Amino acid sequence: PRIPALEIDGKSYTEDGWTNVSPSILSYLPRKLHLQPSHPVSITRQVIESNFPSPTYTHYNDLHPIVTVAENFDSLGFPKDHPGRSRTDTYYINRDTVLRTHTSAHEAQIFRDNKSEGYTISADVYRRDAIDRSHYPVFHQMEGARMWDRRKVPGGDVARAIWTDFERLPKHGLSIEDANPTTHPERNPLQAEHHSPGEVEAIAAHLKKSLEGVVVGLFSRAQKAAVAAGHADAAALEPLKVRWIEAYFPFTSPSWELEVLWQGDWLELLGCGVTKQDVLINAGVPDQIGWAFGVGLERVAMLLFSIPDIRLFWSKDPRFLDQFSVGENINAFVPFSKYPECYKDVSFWLRSSSSSAGGGMRSNAQDFHENDVMEIVRDVGSDLVEDVRLVDDFVHPVSRRKSLCYRINYRSLERTLRNEEVNQMHESVRKHLVERLGVELR
Ligand code: PHE
Structure with a gap:
């Protein structure tokens, strides 16, 4: 009997009762908007990447979207009954293989390769979801991580090494709300078996300052663009304001979300935290400790460029594409006329x-x-x-x-x-x- 198989990018995948990908979803694989020159998703990627310079950070931008269930979920400690694993939420190629639902699917492999102290990964990710102006079954994420190797730190005092690096990060004039202690025994626990409180304080401070720098880079540009387009009044501009909220991810602890005040609303911008030591141990690098974050690029690009509908990113219409170019300044999108609903x-x-x-x-x-x-x-x-x-x-x-x-x-x-x-x-x-x-x- 013939076993049905899917041919994708020259590789053959057996179909089974889990398969739920359609030709239309697979048609997005070659698009890679984050790599299209002058595309707003790509410009957003480049602005964020500039906060994470090489050689400390390696930038991975072309990792293949088909990953194993083990990579996407198991390696990150997702419980077996986690709702994210269901066929209603995730695109399955077959029982063992999915279209990645997040860039974290590559964490373990990159930790294992151990090529640099830090990385960013930008990539297309896939989730079955509602249809509205801010949701699309394909979108782009950037993940970032930074590690320190206890064995490579003089005297083994890794907290001190992290603070020293922290001092070198650029200063910024953000207004920051951060109401909670770094760890909380129930809500946001220290990985007490693996980390000292001093280490976690140092990692958290480095993580937060690094990401606050990302906000300044993005939103100072967004403010300028909004003023230039007449969407905001220069005189009435408030200083940029962010706040840190406790969060939960299976692969970080403690964890946070960063929110930014934008045109009167608090917007959730990214998720992050102290990398779970089990992920690093299972990837064969038990002596490293560090942080990771993940951010949705369309989300940010919609704010930066005043793009009102997520479908526009996929448009091949020059009236959309020709409005953007790489450079220091960002310009607000000028909508073309609205067609009838x-x-x-x-x-x-x-x-x-x-x-x-x-x-x-x-x-x-x-x-x-x-x-x-x-x-x-x-x-x-x-x-x-x-x-x-x-x-x-x-x-x-x-x-x-x-x-x-x-x-x-x-x-x-x-x-x-x-x-x-x-x-x-x-x-x-x-x-x-x-x-x-x-x-x-x-
Ligand atoms: N992968 C998470 C998501 O898609 C984001 C994240 C990345 C959170 C890395 C913590 C650390 O929501």
């Missing part, structure tokens, strides 16, 4: 759980997941859909069946859609919902 609803019944018991039906009230609806809409409408929202949701009082209604907003960023093509797309969405999810249209 077109709302269409689709309502359907989920199969009740009893009617499918033992019948092997795929979609029933229990295993239905909204991301499967999103995926179908993406496959059919690609970038012609602006957002998809659940607008109604009820359970029939007698049959106990559940009904959902989704509202799809069809709108192109580049042209006015024809009625006929919207109708055709919508018809196709309806058909695929029935065929792939087994729902009953109303």
